[in-house]
Amino acid sequence: MLLLPTHTVTVLTKPEPTRDRQNNRITDWSTAVRTSYQGRTEPVSTSETVQQNDQVITYLTCFLPPSAAVTEYDRAEVDGATYEVDGKPEVHTGYGPLAVLAYKRVTLKEMTG
Secondary structure, X not given: OOOOOOEEEEEEEOOOOEEOOOOOEEOOHHHOEEEEEEEEEEEEEEEEEEOOOEEEEEEEEEEEOOOOOOXXXXXXXXXXXXXXXXXXXXXXXXXXXXXXXXXXXXXXXXXXX
């Protein structure tokens, strides 16, 4: 639930793909529409893979207002780090007097290395 927002979460809406010089479809995230929301984030897990190079995967659960415009194709920035939305966001609604507790739950993933 979204009772105590702890972070500003900036959603980057995925822009339409363009073509590079070799005619490959690319997404230029610098042109993404940026929308900020007050939300709450909680760490879920982090893991490290060591093969030819180190890779760290971090997951966060992010709770946003139910009206937040975010899809599974977008990205989000939290505390200066950019995450990919992992899976479809879920809207949880309350009924009657609990309707004020509605929220949208989004799983965020960051891969480094």
